[in-house]
Every structure is written in structure tokens, then in C-alpha cells.
Amino acid sequence: MVKITVDPLTRIEGHLKIMADVNDKGYVTSAQSGGMLFRGFERMLQNKDPRDASLHVARICGVCPISHTQTATNALDHLYNVAESVPENALAVRNFIQAANMISSHATHIYVLFGPDFANPRYRDVLTGPELNLGATGEAVWKELLGRFAPISYKMDGKAIPPGSSYINAISAKKKLQQAIAIFGGKMPHPAVNIVGGVTCTPNVAEISKVGALYLKVLDFVKDFTLGVPLETWVQNTHYAKSPDAAVKFVTDHLANLISKTPDNQFTRENGWKDVELFAAFGSELVGEKILGLPASLRFDKLGGYSDPSKICFISYGAYYKRGQDGYSPESPTGERFWTSGVVSGNLKFEDFDSKKITESIQCAFYEDDVASRHPYDGTTVPLADTDKLDLNAGPADKYSWLKAPRYNGIPGEVGPLARQIVAQDPLVMGLAKAFSDAGTSPANVYTRVLARMQEVAVLAYELVNWVNDIDPSKPFMTTVDLRAAKDNQGIGLWEAPRGALGHWIVGDSKGKVKNYQAIVPSTWNFGPRDENGVPSPVEQALLNNAISGVDNIGGADYNNPVAIYHVGRSYDPCIACAIHTIDATGKNAPKKYELF
Amino acid sequence: MASEKLNMIEQFKNLDILKVDRRTFLKAVAALGATSFISLYGNQLAEALTFENETKVLWLHGAECTGCSISALNTSAPDFADALAQLNVSVVYHETLLAQQGIFVDGKLVGNSELNGEILLNELVAEGGYILVVEGSIGNGPNGTGKINMIGNHTFKDIFKKTAEKATAVIALGTCAAYGGITVTDSAVKEYCDFMGVNQTENKKGGMMKLLGINKPVINLPGCPAHPDWFFLTVAAVLLGKIDLNNLDGQLDDNGRLKVFYPDTHTLHDNCPRRGFYDRGVLDVQFAEGGCLWKVGCKAPYVHADCALRKWNDGVSVCMQAGGPCIACVEPIFPNGSMPFYVERESAGVLFGVNIGTIAAFAIGAAVVAAGVHAVRRVNKEK
Numbered sequence: 001m002v003k004i005t006v007d008p009l010t011r012i013e014g015h016l017k018i019m020a021d022v023n024d025k026g027y028v029t030s031a032q033s034g035g036m037l038f039r040g041f042e043r044m045l046q047n048k049d050p051r052d053a054s055l056h057v058a059r060i061c062g063v064c065p066i067s068h069t070q071t072a073t074n075a076l077d078h079l080y081n082v083a084e085s086v087p088e089n090a091l092a093v094r095n096f097i098q099a100a101n102m103i104s105s106h107a108t109h110i111y112v113l114f115g116p117d118f119a120n121p122r123y124r125d126v127l128t129g130p131e132l133n134l135g136a137t138g139e140a141v142w143k144e145l146l147g148r149f150a151p152i153s154y155k156m157d158g159k160a161i162p163p164g165s166s167y168i169n170a171i172s173a174k175k176k177l178q179q180a181i182a183i184f185g186g187k188m189p190h191p192a193v194n195i196v197g198g199v200t201c202t203p204n205v206a207e208i209s210k211v212g213a214l215y216l217k218v219l220d221f222v223k224d225f226t227l228g229v230p231l232e233t234w235v236q237n238t239h240y241a242k243s244p245d246a247a248v249k250f251v252t253d254h255l256a257n258l259i260s261k262t263p264d265n266q267f268t269r270e271n272g273w274k275d276v277e278l279f280a281a282f283g284s285e286l287v288g289e290k291i292l293g294l295p296a297s298l299r300f301d302k303l304g305g306y307s308d309p310s311k312i313c314f315i316s317y318g319a320y321y322k323r324g325q326d327g328y329s330p331e332s333p334t335g336e337r338f339w340t341s342g343v344v345s346g347n348l349k350f351e352d353f354d355s356k357k358i359t360e361s362i363q364c365a366f367y368e369d370d371v372a373s374r375h376p377y378d379g380t381t382v383p384l385a386d387t388d389k390l391d392l393n394a395g396p397a398d399k400y401s402w403l404k405a406p407r408y409n410g411i412p413g414e415v416g417p418l419a420r421q422i423v424a425q426d427p428l429v430m431g432l433a434k435a436f437s438d439a440g441t442s443p444a445n446v447y448t449r450v451l452a453r454m455q456e457v458a459v460l461a462y463e464l465v466n467w468v469n470d471i472d473p474s475k476p477f478m479t480t481v482d483l484r485a486a487k488d489n490q491g492i493g494l495w496e497a498p499r500g501a502l503g504h505w506i507v508g509d510s511k512g513k514v515k516n517y518q519a520i521v522p523s524t525w526n527f528g529p530r531d532e533n534g535v536p537s538p539v540e541q542a543l544l545n546n547a548i549s550g551v552d553n554i555g556g557a558d559y560n561n562p563v564a565i566y567h568v569g570r571s572y573d574p575c576i577a578c579a580i581h582t583i584d585a586t587g588k589n590a591p592k593k594y595e596l597f
Numbered sequence: 598m599a600s601e602k603l604n605m606i607e608q609f610k611n612l613d614i615l616k617v618d619r620r621t622f623l624k625a626v627a628a629l630g631a632t633s634f635i636s637l638y639g640n641q642l643a644e645a646l647t648f649e650n651e652t653k654v655l656w657l658h659g660a661e662c663t664g665c666s667i668s669a670l671n672t673s674a675p676d677f678a679d680a681l682a683q684l685n686v687s688v689v690y691h692e693t694l695l696a697q698q699g700i701f702v703d704g705k706l707v708g709n710s711e712l713n714g715e716i717l718l719n720e721l722v723a724e725g726g727y728i729l730v731v732e733g734s735i736g737n738g739p740n741g742t743g744k745i746n747m748i749g750n751h752t753f754k755d756i757f758k759k760t761a762e763k764a765t766a767v768i769a770l771g772t773c774a775a776y777g778g779i780t781v782t783d784s785a786v787k788e789y790c791d792f793m794g795v796n797q798t799e800n801k802k803g804g805m806m807k808l809l810g811i812n813k814p815v816i817n818l819p820g821c822p823a824h825p826d827w828f829f830l831t832v833a834a835v836l837l838g839k840i841d842l843n844n845l846d847g848q849l850d851d852n853g854r855l856k857v858f859y860p861d862t863h864t865l866h867d868n869c870p871r872r873g874f875y876d877r878g879v880l881d882v883q884f885a886e887g888g889c890l891w892k893v894g895c896k897a898p899y900v901h902a903d904c905a906l907r908k909w910n911d912g913v914s915v916c917m918q919a920g921g922p923c924i925a926c927v928e929p930i931f932p933n934g935s936m937p938f939y940v941e942r943e944s945a946g947v948l949f950g951v952n953i954g955t956i957a958a959f960a961i962g963a964a965v966v967a968a969g970v971h972a973v974r975r976v977n978k979e980k
Contacts, residue, residue: 005701007749010692010714013663015748037736037746037753039660040790044782049937055924056932059779062664062822090885108667116696121712151696152678153688155711168678175671179910185919187909188671189664189822192921195939200884200920210913383739383789390744478885560700560708 001029004548006565008036011113011151013063014576016527017392018539018565022548026557028564031536031543032396033527035403035576038366038383045517050076050486050508053517054194057504060519061575062189063108066101066181067497068504069194070094071519075504076196078330079491085479090198091321091328092470093477095338096211097181097191098320098495099460099467103218104177105498106417106457109573110275111170114450116151117570119164122549122563123298124156131555134296140265141282141296148275166225166275173221180214183207198478203471211468222461226454228272229254235462238455244431251428252291255281259292276454284447286439287432299551304449304542304568305442309346311535313411314419314444315525317341317353317503319496323470331355332494338463339424341494343408348422348433348443355492355503358520361405364398364529366390372532373407376505376518396530403576405528405537406520414538415500415525416572418444418452428455444542449571486512497522499573526572542568622839624857652684652836653727655718655760656691659753660746660780660792661733664822665771666693672825673911680829684836689721690714699749715749718760725763728832731774731795734781735805738791745790758809766814766835766842767806769795770828775817775853776929783933797853800929814842817853821926826907827858850901852929859901859927866897868905870918885920894939895922902927 001024007017015036020028041060045053053076058069073094077083123145127138134141148166155161178188184201185191193199203211219231227234241247258272259281267273281288281297288297306312318332318341332341334352341353361373366389368382384390384399394400406413413419421429422443429452433443486508493504500522509515528537536544546564547553656666670677681688688694697714700707710717721727735757736745743754761767772778773792776799780792796804796815806815818827834840840848840855850861866872874880874889881888889895897905900923908915916923925935932938 003703005699005704007699007701008692008714010695010698013693015658015746017747017749036748037660038790039780039792040784040786043784043786044779046784049940052936052938055921055938056779056782056936059662059664059821062662062667065662065664112694119696152681152694153691154696157711163678168676171670171678172676175673175676175911178667178671179913182910182914182919186914186916186921187904189662189667190926191919192916192924193919195884195921198885202885202887202920383786385739387739387742387744390739390742392747393750476885478883480883559702561712562700566698 002559004559004562004565006562006569009566009569009574011116012570012574012576013061014523014574016569016574016576018543018569019393020543020548020562020565022557022559022562026548026553028543028546028548030396031540032400033403033529033537033539033569034392034401035527036392037576038402040383041519045514047509048514050079050506050512050514051196053504053506053514054196055190055192057519058190058194060521063575064101064105064497064499065189065191066098066185066194067495067502068519069191070098071493071495071497071502071504072506073194073196073493074330074495075491075493075506077491078493079489079506079508080196080481080483080485081489082197082479082481082485083330084327086198086327087476087479088324088326089471089475089477091326092323092467093184093199093201093203094194095320095323096464096467096471097184097193099464100177100181101188102498103457103460103464104174104181105573106453107170107174107177109498109570110450110453110457111149111167112151113573114567114570115149115164115167116154117563117566118145118149118298119151119154119161120561120563120566121156122551122558122561126298126551126554127296129555132296137265137295140267144267144273144278148278169221169225173218176214176217180211183211183214195478197481198476200478202473202477204473208468208471208473212465215464215468219461222458225269226275227458228258228274228277231458231462234458238428239426239459239462241427244427244434246431247427248431248435251280252287255287255292259294276458279454280451283450286436286441287447300450300567301436301441301445301447302552303546303550303564304444304446304571305436306346306444306538306541307442307544308541311412311541312346312444312538313408313413314344314422315342315353315408315413315415315501316420316423317494317496317501319420323466330492330494339420339496342423343413344419344422348437350423350425355494357409358503359407359410360520360524361407361528361531363405363532364396364400365404366399366402367404376503376520377507377516396534396536399529401529403524403528405531406525407531410533412528412531412535412538412541413501413525414444414572415522416449416452417456417498417500418449419500420496421452421455426452426455426459446567446571453573483512497575499523499575500525521575523572523575527574527576539569539572622834622837652686652832653689653721654686654730654832655689655721655727655764656730656732657753657757657760658692659731659733659735659757659774660790661771661773662779663693663732665732665774665820666691668822669770669825669828671910672829684829684833686832686836689727690718701749718756722759722763726765727763728835729760729764729767730770730828731757731767732770734773734777734792734794736790736792737805737808739789741791745792754805754809757805758811761806761809761811761813764813766816767795768828768831769815769817769819769853771823772819772821772926772931775819776931778819778821778926779932781933782936797929799933814845815853816840816845816849816855818858819852819854819927819929819931820902820904821931824858824904824907824909827855830858831855854901854927858903860903861901863901864898865900865902865905865923866895868903869897870905870915887920890917890920890922892941893922894937894941896925896935896942897923900925900928
């Protein structure tokens with residue numbers, strides 16, 4: 001057995017370490033995930049003006065600042081009792097900037113963070129090496145992967161490789177989305193626009209038109225690079241398909257048709273092989289090799305799955321406010337949001353989401369407490385005073401991470417695009433999940449995680465225009481807020497970041513300032529350590545039994561290039577700056593001398 | 598504002614930018630922004646740099662949110678990759694972008710620098726001669742161990758030390774790297790974490806460089822996030838010798854910022870797109886009303902940055918234009934001195950280490966001279 005450590009796992013947000021025990025055959029037998037930086041955000045807000053949370057906590061993450069500013073604002077809407085009266089206009093602006101941020105974050109992940117792994121020399125060896133003997137087909141696929149996904153400053157065998165075409169153009173598309181957000185938000189990252197009761201901006205027709213123009217340019221990117229069929233055709237036949245089977249059939253028929261029309265292994269964009277098609281066909285053994293009959297694939301569906309459905313669930317808090325009305329429910333009941341809240345078991349059974357079932361365990365995290373697990377509202381967390389105990393190489397029975405371990409009803413939960421679309425029952429994602437389940441494998445894997453992310457880009461790009469059109473410059477963007485409402489009150493903000501379920505909880509004191517603030521963020525769910533029952537977090541489970549070099553270790557396991565860890569870790573789109581936080585209810589800070597009202 | 602900018606473009610258009618003196622060069626850079634500047638002079642820059650050696654940029658991430666990297670990727674005309682190509686800059690290390698990762702087998706570094714990021718970093722440090730960009734603050738806690746932030750079994754503090762010692766110069770990108778920023782927000786864990794800026798923490802000079810006894814030229818480019826222009830234009834100016842790294846004194850302000858982007862002679866308020874409302878006394882007391890944001894907490898009158906002229910995301914907007922009060926994110930006192938963000942300054946105690954009563958009277962006094970009818974009324978009332 002060897003111990004393989006990837007630290008830092010790069011091309012993510014923040015500082016993450018993954019350790020894996022690997023047996024003599026090259027398969028993972030145990031894994032640990034550790035967060036490597038502590039910043040202590042929630043303690044920073046104590047005794048402050050609650051409204052500051054909207055802008056302050058946005059700084060938790062520069063990749064998806066909208067999610068944090070938005071979730072904080074939801075918690076504040078609740079705290080000040082105005083959630084039911086936030087004007088429709090403000091909800092439309094919030095929906096738009098969140099959707100634009102989600103597309104831009106997903107595109108950044110797919111192309112800049114995850115994508116470069118397609119250009120890993122492992123796939124040159126698999127596709128063009130002697131083991132599979134794929135000949136011209138392998139050469140052609142490798143050429144596409146390298147030509148599209150190579151990152152900047154990339155070298156192979158001492159030779160500089162130019163950045164990939166998709167990579168470069170995605171950066172430009174991302175930039176346009178950020179620009180559209182800045183038109184409403186002032187700047188991006190870290191816009192200034194979210195405020196309790198509405199939004200601060202009052203966009204005019206010219207600005208809204210400018211956003212429309214940027215939107216069209218982003219659609220050009222989708223058309224030229226991402227998707228080989230018109231966006232509307234794709235979304236209507238997948239997200240709005242009449243059944244999961246119909247959605248999967250639409251995609252496999254489309255791919256089969258492409259294969260039959262492709263001359264001499266020319267898997268080029270010009271021949272309709274856009275990035276989604278290339279990934280959908282060549283990313284999966286089940287879809288590519290077994291259903292479509294391709295000679296090889298990267299077999300991402302055999303990485304990152306769960307072996308015990310009783311130890312995992314899929315959680316979504318619900319994303320995007322319902323259109324056509326003022327106000328929303330802070331509790332996000334089933335069916336209210338555009339993508340509903342809910343919890344789906346490892347066996348794909350749906351239940352309503354209940355925030356009271358969340359606990360966080362510090363058993364294996366660098367904090368001190370009398371008990372191992374608490375509900376977030378009761379949480380008091382103190383970082384270890386004894387610095388010798390901060391051992392980031394400690395084993396799974398000890399404390400080894402700055403992340404805590406959240407659990408839903410005692411069970412680890414995966415969050416993110418895949419969980420969100422399983423909860424929202426997207427027909428394509430559900431159809432694929434069912435297909436994998438029927439084949440005796442995990443419905444969640446690296447392939448379905450990435451494909452769900454691509455699917456969200458398509459659906460949001462399609463819906464985005466509605467949210468822009470909902471904005472009416474002649475109507476109000478704000479409701480009146482009475483600051484006294486925060487006195488001895490509390491608020492909950494439930495929202496979906498690109499990386500998954502995001503919750504902020506706030507408690508006001510007798511003077512209307514912050515008594516307690518806390519956030520449980522997506523990557524804490526996905527990347528936390530073990531809990532007091534020794535149950536591993538989602539990513540720690542997902543690495544078990546993986547072939548360390550991917551593609552069933554064809555050609556032998558290479559410990560020096562453990563691609564399985566890269567793929568599985570990155571497939572969740574980790575954001576570790578978000579994930580590490582602490583809760584404080586000690587109230588040690590002296591309040592600043594100012595009055596709010 | 599638009600016409601002012603057009604005039605400047607007109608004025609600078611026919612310059613041979615490589616031959617002008619440093620002062621004119623910096624003036625052009627400051628006035629035009631990266632978009633206009635590089636589109637006007639891109640060819641000249643490219644030619645000038647064709648025969649030069651590649652410049653290496655080694656980019657570290659400490660206690661940060663990656664917002665400054667995302668902001669850098671937002672650079673426009675040219676795009677990020679084109680900007681690097683035109684400046685002949687190679688980002689040799691950047692944990693969010695690079696292909697490599699740290700890989701250990703049974704605790705030992707394995708592979709080569711094409712796969713293993715830590716081996717790459719060691720090779721780069723051995724070669725030296727790079728510009729070190731630091732994004733995020735540097736953790737000194739708990740108890741001076743630096744363990745608050747670990748990467749590949751090293752404290753980030755040690756990684757910073759090792760890389761800074763071999764750097765030609767250091768750019769502290771964003772407010773966290775420059776002054777601690779959001780990571781030094783007052784809290785019960787502030788002392789435990791002990792985050793520090795590169796050579797200044799809040800208003801205290803020295804920072805981690807002084808603690809480690811390292812002496813290198815440092816340019817602070819604060820902002821939450823830093824504007825991509827500030828970064829790329831600084832690099833361009835350094836490469837062209839228009840900023841002399843060995844003689845930065847006259848070019849930096851008291852807080853180590855480049856004066857061309859953070860002018861000490863005027864504030865953000867002077868160029869605010871909503872300035873007209875202030876002058877006419879249209880001072881909003883609610884949000885989303887479209888007027889001046891002074892009474893809802895705007896800090897622009899105390900802030901030295903050119904955002905209001907340059908604007909953000911390819912020049913589309915700036916916080917105040919979107920109705921968001923300026924929160925002074927480029928200043929060393931951010932965020933402790935600018936919170937509460939939405940409360941008018943006079944009632945918020947001390948700002949920027951100066952009694953707000955004095956400074957506000959001064960600011961308002963200046964506005965009286967300009968035209969502020971409303972301000973006259975208020976100053977009189979205060980008396």
C-alpha cells in the first residue's frame with residue numbers, strides 16, 4: 001500500500017489537500033480531505049450592523065460572490081421581515097445576476113479548472129498508446145482534447161503547448177457575463193448592489209439593452225463552442241423533455257447521428273462535435289462505449305461514485321425566485337423556486353427539505369467543543385488553542401481539517417449542479433442517473449457531475465432572457481425597511497451557489513445588531529472530514545475503489561500522476577475559501593459606538 | 598466625463614509612447630485605462646518587447662477569495678491571454694490556473710515540474726528573477742506559527758519567504774495582500790489568525806516583509822478586487838522602464854500605492870457619476886432612488902482611487918453608479934474603518950484614524966466652494 005497526497009489540489013478556489021491510501025492494484029482504499037486555511041468570517045460580523053453582511057460576506061468568495069451577497073441578503077430580508085414584500089423588479093435583477101454568475105462560474109470550472117485535465121499526458125498515453133491500440137481514432141480524439149483544453153503556460157516533454165481554443169474563448173465569454181453583472185452591480189467580482197429589501201440599482205432602458213447585447217454574445221459562444229444543436233432544441237428536448245427516457249434518447253440519438261456522419265475520425269467542431277458532444281460521448285464508458293459503440297472513452301463514469309447509498313443524500317435549498325410576483329418565502333418550500341428545494345436519498349427517493357435537520361460535527365476539525373455535533377443555531381466553535389494539535393497529516397480518527405462536517409439527518413449530503421438537478425428532476429440528469437443505477441453503478445460520478453454542470457449552463461442561458469425582460473425601469477426596486485425589526489429577531493437565507501446549497505443564519509440582538517452569524521457553504525458539505533461516527537464526507541466516499549490512474553488503470557497505475565484524485569476532487573468544483581468558517585456565540589467583542597436607529 | 602476621456606485619447610493618440618518621458622507615459626496610462634492604452638499602443642509595446650527576455654510572473658495565493666485572479670481574467674482589449682502575450686509575460690506559477698498540483702507518494706515529492714507544482718515552484722525559486730504577485734494576506738498565527746494557512750506541508754508564511762527572497766519585486770495585488778483587507782476585520786479570532794499584508798497591515802507599516810527581514814521593492818495595488826488595469830498597466834510600465842523598481846519613492850503614496858491609479862491629489866468623490874446630485878443637494882436617504890449616496894454611507898470623499906474615471910468591467914459601471922455606496926475597499930482601513938457600510942460617516946465614530954468630525958467638515962467645506970448649497974446648510978447647522 002502507498003499513501004498518495006495531492007496538496008495543493010490546484011485549479012480550485014482555495015487550499016485543499018486530498019490524501020488517499022492505494023492498494024497494490026492501484027485502487028483507493030481510504031481517503032481524507034482537508035481544508036488548509038482558516039479565516040473566521042462569521043466572527044467578523046458580530047456586533048456589527050446586520051446590513052453589512054450583504055457586502056462583507058461577499059468577500060468569502062471571489063468566484064461566486066453573488067451567491068454569498070445574495071444569501072446574506074435573503075437572511076436579512078427575513079431578519080427585517082421584508083422577504084414577502086421585496087419588489088418583483090429586485091427579484092428579477094437578483095435572479096439575473098445570480099444566473100449570469102452561475103453560468104460564468106460553471107464555464108470557468110468546465111474550461112479553466114476541470115478542462116485542463118483532459119490534456120493530461122495520461123490521456124495521450126491511453127488514447128495513442130499500445131494498450132488499447134486505437135490507431136487514428138485515438139490520435140484524433142487526443143488532438144481535439146489537447147487543442148481545446150490545454151491551459152496557459154502548459155508544457156509536455158519540455159515542449160510548450162499553446163492554450164486550447166475552448167479555454168481561451170471561455171475566458172472571454174466569462175468576461176462578458178461579468179460585464180453584464182457589473183451593469184447592474186457596479187463591478188464584478190464583489191458588486192455593491194444587493195441590499196436588504198431589494199437592490200440599490202435603478203437600471204434604465206439603455207443599460208438593460210446593453211445587458212441584452214452581452215447576452216447575445218454569450219449565446220454565440222454557446223453556439224460556436226459548447227453545443228452542436230440550437231440551444232432551444234437542446235433545452236426543450238432535455239430539461240423540458242416529457243420523460244427521463246426521452247431526454248436520454250434525444251441525446252444518444254443526436255450523438256449516434258453525429259458519429260454516423262463523421263468522416264475519418266474528424267471529431268471537429270466543424271463536424272458538430274462541440275464541447276458538450278465531445279464530453280458526452282467520450283467521457284463515459286456506459287454512454288460512449290456501451291451505448292454508442294465507440295472504441296474507447298475516458299471512463300469518467302467509473303470515478304467518483306458512491307458505493308453505499310445509505311451513507312449519502314443529495315441536497316438543494318432551491319434556486320431562483322419565482323417570476324411574476326413580489327416577495328418570496330425565506331424557508332424555500334418544495335416547489336416555490338424555479339429549481340425546487342428538496343433532499344433525495346442515495347436510492348433516489350425525494351423528501352421535503354427541513355433546515356432543522358442540519359448538524360455540523362467538529363470531531364475531525366480543528367475546533368474545541370464539549371460535544372461533537374450541534375445544530376448550527378447552537379454552534380459555538382473555538383479554534384484549537386494548542387497549536388501542536390494542528391496536524392494536517394493526522395489520520396482519519398483524529399482532527400485533520402479546518403472544515404467541519406455538516407450532516408443532514410445524520411447523513412453526508414452532496415450538493416452542487418448534480419444534486420440540484422436530481423432534486424429538481426431534470427429529465428436528462430435523472431435519465432442518466434437511472435441508467436447508471438440500473439447498470440449497478442453509482443448515479444453520481446465524475447461524468448454526471450460535469451454533465452449536470454453543462455446542462456445548467458444550457459438551461460440558464462435559455463432562461464436568462466426572461467429575467468432580463470422582467471425588469472421594468474418604471475417600477476420600484478426597493479421596499480421600505482424598518483431597522484428596528486432586527487431587534488431580537490432572526491433570519492435564514494437559503495440559496496444555491498454554483499457549487500451547491502448555501503445557507504446563512506443570522507440572529508439580531510436587543511439593539512438590532514448582529515448577535516450571531518453563520519454560513520454553511522457547499523464545499524463544507526462536499527469536502528468536510530469524517531464525523532463522530534467515522535462516516536466519511538461525500539468526496540472521501542467518492543474516492544473509494546477508484547482506479548488511481550483512471551480508465552481502469554490501463555497500462556498500470558502511475559502514482560506520480562494520480563488523475564483520479566484530480567478528477568474526483570475537481571468534479572465537485574471545490575471552493576475552500578468558502579468552506580472554512582467558524583461560528584461564534586461567545587459575544588466577546590466590544591460593540592462599536594454607533595446607533596442604527 | 599466621456600468627452601474628457603475622448604479629449605485625452607485625442608491628445609495622446611499620436612505619441613510615440615516608447616520615447617516619451619516617464620511622466621507623460623504614466624499620465625497616458627492613468628488617463629486612458631488599459632482598454633484604450635493597449636489598443637492605442639499595443640503594437641508599439643509588442644515591438645518594444647519582442648527582443649526582450651520573457652518576464653516571469655510567479656503568483657501566490659494566501660488568505661484570499663480568488664477575486665483578484667477572477668478580476669485579472671476580466672481584463673479587456675486585450676484579453677487576458679493576449680495581454681500576457683503582448684507583454685511577453687509568462688505566468689509561471691498560479692494555483693488557480695496551472696496544470697500542475699502538489700503530488701506526494703508516501704510523503705515524498707514525486708514526478709517532475711510538468712506534473713508536480715511544488716517541484717515547479719522549487720525550480721522557479723532556484724532560478725529567481727521573477728515578479729512575485731501576492732493575492733491574499735499572509736497568516737502569521739496562531740502564535741507566530743503560520744499554521745493558519747498550509748500548502749503542501751509548508752506554511753504559506755514560509756512559501757512567501759522563500760519566493761519573496763528571490764523575487765525582483767513584489768506586487769501586493771488586492772487589499773488583503775496590501776493591507777490585510779477583509780481578513781483583518783475586527784473579531785474575536787483576529788489575533789489568533791494574525792493575518793498580515795506584504796509590507797503593511799492596516800495602517801501599520803512593515804507587514805510580513807519586515808517580520809521576515811526581507812527587503813525588496815513592493816508595489817501595492819489594493820482594491821477588493823484590484824482592477825485588472827492597475828495590474829496589467831503596472832506590469833507594462835515596469836517592463837518598459839517607466840516605473841523604476843529601484844526608485845519607487847516619488848511614484849508611491851504613503852500607503853505604497855502607485856499614485857497614477859490612486860491619486861493623492863483628489864478623491865473618488867470628485868469624479869463620481871452621481872456628483873451632480875451631491876452638488877445640487879439631492880442626497881438619498883433610501884436606496885434605489887438614483888441620487889447622491891452620502892447619507893446612506895458613501896465613503897467616496899475619503900477614497901483615493903481612479904475607479905470613477907476608469908470604471909469596472911470594461912468601463913461599464915462603478916459601485917456608486919449602481920447605487921452602492923463606496924465602501925473604501927482600496928484603503929488600508931478597509932473594512933474596519935468603513936463599517937458600518939450604510940451609516941452616514943459623522944455618526945460612525947473614527948474613520949481612517951482621524952476624527953470624522955474634522956475630516957467631514959473639511960470635505961464639506963471643499964464642497965461649499967464647489968457649489969453645495971445643501972452642504973452650506975449642513976455645515977451651518979453643525980456650527
